[in-house]
Amino acid sequence: MAESNLGCGPLTIKYLVFIFNFIFFLSGIILISVGVVAQVFFSSYLQFFDGKFETPAIGLIILGTIILVVSFFGCCGAKKENVCMLRTFSMLMVMVLLCEIAAGITVAVMRPQVEQLVKKNMDDTMEQYGSPKSLVTKTWDDLQKNYHCCGTNNYTEWEGTTFGKNVTGVPDTCCKIISTGCGHNVFSVNKTETIFTDGCYTALNDSAMRNIGAIIGGAIALALLQMVGVWMSHCLVRAVKERYEIL
Template sequence: MGVEGGMKCVKFLLFLFNFIFWLCGLALTVIGIMVQIGIHKTLTIHDASASGGPIVIIGIGVVIFFVAFFGCCGAWKENYCMVTMFAILLFLIIVVEIAAVIVGYIYRDKLSNVVQDSLTEMISGYKNGTADFKKTLDKLQEDMKCCGGNSSSDWKNFGSDGNSVPDSCCVTPSANCGKGTMTVAAKVHQKGCHDALVAFLRKHLLWVIVAALIIAALQVLGIVFSCLLMRGIRSGYEVM
């Protein structure tokens, strides 16, 4: 009876774990989507590696969402094959998550160069860009309270006088406020957007890495519970 009671406990722990796991999959998917939207709303990035980490995280979250449901069914029905398959899938997910964390860490070091290249490209294409393109960069400068990539002087080719910046660079944005005021600190932000953007994106990437590591730790517990339940089912103990 002691073993049977222990197996009952494992069964319900595995079921509870899978419910939490299901919620984690949902959370991971949401975090991945938020990071992806944050990156591409903030910058026009053509470097595919910038999207690699968030897309992998979104994919893992979706897979976790369905695998957790599969695990719940296996635990509740005490089906040896389903529980075994769940443990195998969980192990494979952990491997992919570790790979995603490594990619995120490597990308973290590359972030500064990607941001610099993207800002340079956006600034050079601003004058001939579409209304939406200009709106994106204007919003970035207004929200971050910055101007240009490294400083307001990055806009030297913006106006014919070589001393004008977009109105979104102004401390208090208004029509034509950036005309002839590139180096006037009282009217135009002198700080570039590069450092603020790198800090913003690194913070989001850090949240993705932390979420992946926490969920991986929970998954290890899931594999342990699965193996215990598999052993109980295979030994022929009745688990109600």
């Protein structure tokens, strides 16, 4: 390629586009990582979330992958001073930005609905707890062990369930020190000092909101980065076109 005849200002923008696309490439990798972490979290408690937040998490992974492709157009367009590739880069950036805005609005609208749904699902699935091979049982056991909690709002909710009536107590995963049968007869002998008494809903909801916050925060940071990238690519396109007009 012939040596660039761009002036000092446009040449600076050209190298800034290179730097921007490197950062953009890294942001794509970060978004994929955040999406994977969020996906694993929401998949782990699928019985409670009904897959409502799996789509945004998967969307974040797809978006990160698209960003890796978009950054390729930006790098090649800047290196070759190719107007077509730079315009393609800008167009793709704007499209991704619009998708992010739509996704952000969707998550914001869904949030209060999902909070209510999670609480209802937790209450409903407590009655289905019991079978060792049941996904509901595994999900509740994982939740109570990981968050040191018991029941939806508190441990007493187990008393009204089929499982609670059978053992006059709570699941063993409510115990501070887990052992076979450690949660049995909690209600008949009132041995609450051996179990966690706080409910799981608040802990699970807080954790979910942190994951959602990570998704939204990543999208906002990326959107700001994209606007800078679109502006720089337009400046470079204008500089390249001016150079060819002079030539």
